[in-house]
Amino acid sequence: MKRVYMYTFHERMWHWVQAFVILGLLWTGIEIHAPDLVSVLGFKAAVIGHNALAAVLVINAGLGLLYHVFTGQLRQYLPEPQDFFTAGLKQARYYLSGIFRNEPHPFEKQPERKLNPLQKLTYFAILNFLLPMQVLSGLLLWGAQWWPEGATVIGGLNLLAPFHTLLAWFFGAFVLMHIYLATTGTTPLSNFLAMIVGWEELESTEHGSVQGE
């Protein structure tokens, strides 16, 4: 086993802020969407909380983008053509059968290459579509009182709000999958620990490279 410094302080900070903010947004979102079913904070507090967390999300996402651009880490999130086909299929085969046979992960995890092909595809979709659309739809909903035309151009609130809700469901599904897939590291908790302390225990290969997620 080799101990590798996998996640920088900023990456960890950005990740956990994003995680708690998204969880908070989901919770307050449920309270706003169905207050007759879930009402812990109360509707008004939920709306205020949702708006505040959304602002934090946008700022954090913006800072994260700047960090990844200026450090060059952004390329880790850019899928390559083979990620869509051979590499992606290889990873998928691992999840569907190899993992049960305790096979090694098909792709080495390195500080310069932290994401497997499927992760790259997923994050690419989230960071380039899901998140921006959710932010935009949320902004238009929030801004409808000062700029109602913005919502009208898109199709009106009764199109915008359900769209925002649908994307929230997708985020909810992603969060569940993400937390579960984080248990597929060297040990079930190794990925969680790495995202807290930054260091990760990885298994050394014959060639000296490390494997694991």
Add this chain to the structure above:
Amino acid sequence: MKFYGTLTVNSFILGFLTLTSVSANVMHPEIALLDAQERNVLESGAPVSPMKTCGFCHDTTYIEQSSTHALVGWDRTSEPGTIATGKPWDSGIGLYGRWDPGIYQVLDSSGATHREKVLKDWAQSYGRQHVGGGPTLELGQEMNCFLCHLGNADNSSRLSELAAGNFAWVATATLLQSGVVTKGSDGFQYARAEFTSEGKVKRENFVLSDPRNTACGFCHGYVHAGDLSVQIELGSGDLSLTEYRGSVYAGQRLRNSALNLQHKEQLDRTWDTHAERLLNCTSCHYSLNNPLYRAEAEQTKPQHLKFDGRRLALHQYLYQPMHRFAKGQSSYFQLEPEFKAAMRRCESCHDTAVTHEWLPYKERHFDRLSCESCHIPYNHFTAREQIDWTAIHATGQPLLTYHNVEERVCNPHTYFKGFAPVLLTRKELDGKLRLAPYNLVSAYYWVHGEPELPVSLEQLTKVYLVGAEHHPMILAVFDRDGDGLLSDLELRVDTEQKLALVKDRLQQLGLESPRIKADVQAYGIHHGVTHGEWATQDCAACHSRAGRLGAEFELAAYTPGGVIPSQINGVNVVITGSIEQTARGAVILKPNNFEATDSDYYVLGASRVPRINRLGGLIVILVIAGVLGHGGLRYIFARMRRERVR
């Protein structure tokens, strides 16, 4: 110092209002009462002519011709069946010509030979809420200035003369309380002692001024004055705003009233905040050319002007005060639609930004909600729910049901639980859709023939009564407990036997295919305003499926003949939802204010698209299933491996 300065100013204003409202109006000169020939009534002994008396200084011809209250649609009638928003038998859209199920009389405008009878019937039924003039001029009843402008106008005596058919003396009867005239066995006598040596009425008991709230209350609804506790008698239909909307214009606290209200000891709010703050009816419903209140419509106002100083001088206004009053956008009253929304709304007096600092998304709320939605959240009294003319009492009156009142409303200890108005969407003249509170009143009545006409009161009386009692055939079928009297419950046409009997008796009168019809009318509620903790401040009141937007509203406590109303009438009301019958036989409206009425309508927390939630929920469930399955398999295989190693 600032506090005391404010106190001084407020004291002055209150004092001024008190002075002008209650004491003798020293501004109005003493007047001579003239008859129709312009003779002093002291000499002629004839009925007072308000047109001639007041016409000495005011342009009464103009006043009458500009008065919606006098003309009441009489100048805008047409053939029955041609009124787009009316019943097939309506010949107008105002008090004259439009059928009111509460009053029930049908204006039979067919043929000139009926004219006088038609006018007389109208004057003695609908005309109880009419100021005179207009259609009643032919009967000798002039527009009665005293009814509104005399401080101690005697409305009871006015109604008595009306009922007796003494139309020429109706205006004079209005003066009875002032003492300038008395009525004895030989008719009306003018009291010379109440006149000056010049033949003018002494000012002390004859106070002329702008209309007082109590005068408006004679016809429109209960208006409280004086120190006595509020005590309201329902059932006559004269107090239309109170009967149909539950509106009570009183500055008294509810707990100080003489009514048996639920939770009365906790009701330390007033009946109406504006009444409490000494606003007159004319403060909002002002004369359209009143130079003080008048504001030009946005469409015609010169855009570069914030204020237009060109307006009538006071003397010009006093000479020709237009008696067309500012009104809102009623769902019921349709007369003179060109003058709708002339009234200043709440926001023209109230700075909502200052008073609603606690409210998030203020502009959005004001855009979609009328002020009344939150400021008239509950009526602690009652209003009519159902008018049932399918049967009548021995007095000839219909069965009346009031919201959440189980006893007869005329009992002194009747318990009032109150009711929550239903929120419906109102389409306003500027195109905006706003939620507003309404009362919905159902009316059940018999119709016959084709084109259909309501069975007249005369015909109903023949079916149900003989003399002042119920007909023996009616008693035989309706009188369940055999006591010889018919209670409200017994009078309900709620069995096939009762229905068949009444139908048969109507057919015997020659009426073709008599059947029961049911209508529901929406009445907007704009009085009974409250504020502070009594106004809605809980987001969950609307932002929840369990809130007011979907709250059921009872339309009828029972269904005579099993008939369920199929639609709700209201000229600018958008009705969404469904009309259903409950297990106990009542008819309810289940409003669906969650669904979009336009592309901009979405109520967070209440509106939902079920398909989206189903799809999203399915995705999450599939993910959870996948996680549990995949994780479970990993666990099982890991255990197998450990056991193999062992």
